[in-house]
Amino acid sequence: MSLTQGQMASISIQAAEYFQKLPRTPFADFLAPFITSPRRIPSFRARFAKIQKPIEEAIISKHNLELKHITIADIPVVVIGPPIIESRNAEKIILNIHGGGFVLGSARDRTGLLMAAEMGIRVYSIEYSLSPEARYPVARDQCLAVYRQLVQLFQPQNIIGMSSSSGCQLMLSMLLLAQREKLPMMACQFLCTPAADLSGAGDSLVANSTRDLMPTSYLLAMVRQNYPCDIDSRDPHYSPLYAEYDRTFPPSVITVGTRDSLLSTGVLLYWKLRDAGVKVELLVTEGMWHGFDWEEEIPEAIRVRAAVRAFLLDYAA
Amino acid sequence: MSLTQGQMASISIQAAEYFQKLPRTPFADFLAPFITSPRRIPSFRARFAKIQKPIEEAIISKHNLELKHITIADIPVVVIGPPIIESRNAEKIILNIHGGGFVLGSARDRTGLLMAAEMGIRVYSIEYSLSPEARYPVARDQCLAVYRQLVQLFQPQNIIGMSSSSGCQLMLSMLLLAQREKLPMMACQFLCTPAADLSGAGDSLVANSTRDLMPTSYLLAMVRQNYPCDIDSRDPHYSPLYAEYDRTFPPSVITVGTRDSLLSTGVLLYWKLRDAGVKVELLVTEGMWHGFDWEEEIPEAIRVRAAVRAFLLDYAA
Numbered sequence: 001m002s003l004t005q006g007q008m009a010s011i012s013i014q015a016a017e018y019f020q021k022l023p024r025t026p027f028a029d030f031l032a033p034f035i036t037s038p039r040r041i042p043s044f045r046a047r048f049a050k051i052q053k054p055i056e057e058a059i060i061s062k063h064n065l066e067l068k069h070i071t072i073a074d075i076p077v078v079v080i081g082p083p084i085i086e087s088r089n090a091e092k093i094i095l096n097i098h099g100g101g102f103v104l105g106s107a108r109d110r111t112g113l114l115m116a117a118e119m120g121i122r123v124y125s126i127e128y129s130l131s132p133e134a135r136y137p138v139a140r141d142q143c144l145a146v147y148r149q150l151v152q153l154f155q156p157q158n159i160i161g162m163s164s165s166s167g168c169q170l171m172l173s174m175l176l177l178a179q180r181e182k183l184p185m186m187a188c189q190f191l192c193t194p195a196a197d198l199s200g201a202g203d204s205l206v207a208n209s210t211r212d213l214m215p216t217s218y219l220l221a222m223v224r225q226n227y228p229c230d231i232d233s234r235d236p237h238y239s240p241l242y243a244e245y246d247r248t249f250p251p252s253v254i255t256v257g258t259r260d261s262l263l264s265t266g267v268l269l270y271w272k273l274r275d276a277g278v279k280v281e282l283l284v285t286e287g288m289w290h291g292f293d294w295e296e297e298i299p300e301a302i303r304v305r306a307a308v309r310a311f312l313l314d315y316a317a
Numbered sequence: 318m319s320l321t322q323g324q325m326a327s328i329s330i331q332a333a334e335y336f337q338k339l340p341r342t343p344f345a346d347f348l349a350p351f352i353t354s355p356r357r358i359p360s361f362r363a364r365f366a367k368i369q370k371p372i373e374e375a376i377i378s379k380h381n382l383e384l385k386h387i388t389i390a391d392i393p394v395v396v397i398g399p400p401i402i403e404s405r406n407a408e409k410i411i412l413n414i415h416g417g418g419f420v421l422g423s424a425r426d427r428t429g430l431l432m433a434a435e436m437g438i439r440v441y442s443i444e445y446s447l448s449p450e451a452r453y454p455v456a457r458d459q460c461l462a463v464y465r466q467l468v469q470l471f472q473p474q475n476i477i478g479m480s481s482s483s484g485c486q487l488m489l490s491m492l493l494l495a496q497r498e499k500l501p502m503m504a505c506q507f508l509c510t511p512a513a514d515l516s517g518a519g520d521s522l523v524a525n526s527t528r529d530l531m532p533t534s535y536l537l538a539m540v541r542q543n544y545p546c547d548i549d550s551r552d553p554h555y556s557p558l559y560a561e562y563d564r565t566f567p568p569s570v571i572t573v574g575t576r577d578s579l580l581s582t583g584v585l586l587y588w589k590l591r592d593a594g595v596k597v598e599l600l601v602t603e604g605m606w607h608g609f610d611w612e613e614e615i616p617e618a619i620r621v622r623a624a625v626r627a628f629l630l631d632y633a634a
Binding site for chain 1: 321322323324326327328516517518519520521522523524525528575576580581584585587588591592599601602603604620624
């Protein structure tokens, strides 16, 4: 992708280089339904995992992380332990729900690894079942089953939530059901570029459709073909942007980039939670793409992760 | 301008109607230097004033505002008085610097009128000299001269700043000089879609170039032709985004829309102030244009003005 001088002047050199290495996807809108068809997902997933593996292993080895595979309520969970747990975090854990459009990714992706390493805290990352094999709301219900156990194992005020993109849909929907069940709420949470609205609403889905890392048409076709619901796509559990919240909902910090397809969703979710009286902070970063947060070395990502940690430590204190 | 169904779904009906009434400007990039040439500014300004006048008069009469024309340090100032001053605001005033690309607008524009009416506070609005007749830094120095007097007339903690677009460049540059002069700082301020960077940097100048109310090429040509500086356009007083700030700078609330040409500048200024330890809040609104804040009846504008007032009352308490 090419950037103008004015666009380059407002982002870091590292981010500008990152963009310039990205290829434009030709015929994206035309190809989207084929590329993301259910039958192609297994090979898509394998290719994605192969690209991620060396990045994950580098983070694990650099930060000396220990990974343990356990089950909670019969759901696989990866527990990521940093070599040194910060004393204020000794009793705390992060509950992580990874992203990947409901079809890709794993519990040991960069998100939990970097958070464990940089915050000095144990991360419980849920290996929920992916789509299209698992249909909505299987993954969400798995997350809820894990949460039910976690609030028994840990003081709820010691649980910090974190989720990315599609993982945020699972997290928000799960928390709404947990509230209905009168389960105690977690201390606070981090919603990284939340896919809180699967209905296709939002200005940035149009404005950033070919400016983000992945063409919007891929994202939309991936969800529509692999993670459909039989209900209205604005159902508050399928698209939790449309749910009703109240001030008992956990304090939340939301991150998005201005080049992000989900910029609009992040902004709308901020106002939704704020208007409901939830403590919420929105961190918008200039010129950044969907999920830039998890680049270990990009200055904008380092800065936003520090700001997120500051929020979480404030509310989980 | 036309909107997709997804774009319409994420904004209010009123805002969607507003957009659909706006014409697209054909050949904007080509026409920009002609339309905004110094010789055309007087008629441009007169046309703009004629459009604004009935809107301003409607606000004045609806809210029963009283306008007094005074001078402070020989600079004309419009004092806008609401019929009822809220008791907590009895000793407080707002200092307003209007926008208009340095070439248009007046001290009695909607910004000060609405703020006086909705907050129940007296507004001192500076009638600074416009460009191209006045060159940089004439207007900024006029604002500084007024500020020097105001901090004698009022307790600095009772002065609340407010500025819009190009007015924010004047405000920020003025406050930086005031700090250097060891003048006391105001209690807090509202920076509405700040033109804090006149160098042409920023992703949104490209991404929103034909999506905002006015084509970006008009804005850039207007400034370049009528408000040039003989110095580097990244000079910290000409483009205060590049200035150094410290925690003694007034707490600031910044507003922008995602369709705003100055979205990037707002976002960058937020991080600049935050990293310097300044108390700062960024309010981003979905799908909104440059200066949408001042539409009296658009729900998104009503909401953001309420959030701004909440911030100002917090910090001017």
